[in-house]
Amino acid sequence: MFILKNILGTKCLSNEAITTILDTADSFKEISTRPIKKVPALRGKTIINLFFEPSTRTRTSFEIAGKRLSADVINISGPSSSSVKGENLIDTALNLEAMHPDIMVVRHALSGASEMISQHVKCPIINAGDGFHEHPTQALLDLHTIREAKGSLEGLNITIVGDIAHSRVVRSNIYAMKTMGMNVKLIGPPTMIPQGIDKMGVSVGYDFEGVIHDTDVIMMLRLQKERQSRYLLSSIREYSNLYCLTSKILEKAKDDVLIFHPGPVNRGIEISPDIMRSKRSLILTQVTNGVAVRMALMYLLLGGKNDTSN
């Protein structure tokens, strides 16, 4: 039974909850291939997308997910909201709640923003990325895509490469992948791997080529040039020489290795363009599955009586 009120992170999701979400997403995927891509399940429900950071994929994905379930979706972006007039985050959330939305989807540059809002409003909150903290829907769509391609998750080896320190995608993925019994290896420049992250049950390394032979999934991360990345590297070219996924490195990997990237991609910096087009790359499948996973979460969160204590 699915009894969560909010989706703030994958840290608090059990194996059963993740399995329910992925199974439900499996069934929802077909809706997007119908001639009429819409079902009436959430007719009369209102979903507010509150995005204080730029986004193409995630915001569109949430909007499409809501609309395919017949919910009314309202988008609010940071620069066009009253936050520029000085309204604080809680007041913005309380004012939106006064208009009776059924779900609020929140993205904010500050870690913990979604959780703070969830403590002040009654409607369910879905965290669409908060600072360096978590991005649970991205991790769930990654798991969904891996499970779809490999059949199951237990025992799979995944190597995650890049700016671990600033990646909320990595944190959500580590929690969820450990819960599902996967082995996680982190690779990146020492300045981008936080001290003590091995306490999360992952192994850490700095040599990309050396670890790739037994991995089932390679997940490349975006070099976040808008965050602190440029202070942590001597040069982008050096980073690229050591950590860019090229066909030369891929020769050492298993034939059926899967390649992931949460997007947006810096072509040629973290992954070479020819690999993005190869059939081992599931980068666009991740985007397709993102809609199904978000539909599943909306359906499950609005499933009648929820345990409000979360």
Added chain:
Amino acid sequence: MNSAVLSEQDISRAVTRITHEILEKNKGATNLVLVGIRTRGATLAKRIVKKINDIEGLEVDLGVLDVTLYRDDLSAGKQNPVIEKTSIPFALEGKHVVLIDDVLFTGRSIRAAIDALIDFGRPASIQLGVLIDRGHRELPIRPDYVGKNIPTSKANRVQVQMREDDGKDEVCIIDTLTIDNP
């Protein structure tokens, strides 16, 4: 108290008769498709498709529908049910669609199924076949093909078991009052 109303042989005869009625009414199996409502309806539809193949030598398209997302009682205070996969991998335009369900009761899931089907295309007609019609309709819906009419009280539950899903073929009436007060 449970009482069996249809045995394995009864179910087999009903399926055979429904198959013949479908073929008679539609003058054969050309332009015919079957869509079963999950879970037992889909199993029944599969058996009818096999019977049609035995009689006419034609492989009729078979679809499976989960009507949960079209129900009118979603978020009516209960936990949302698990969604199963819907699969209608063929065009419905110009086809005579026979919708198959195990039990016809209020008619609400058939209403949901008709809405869902129409979102997949514009069939030439939609017909309805059920194994059990137990009465108590709340919508103006009637079946074209019925295995057996069984008068029930609203407190009864009709339990259809199919070999493929439950290990045996049987239809029982369960008196829910005696379950609450044994």
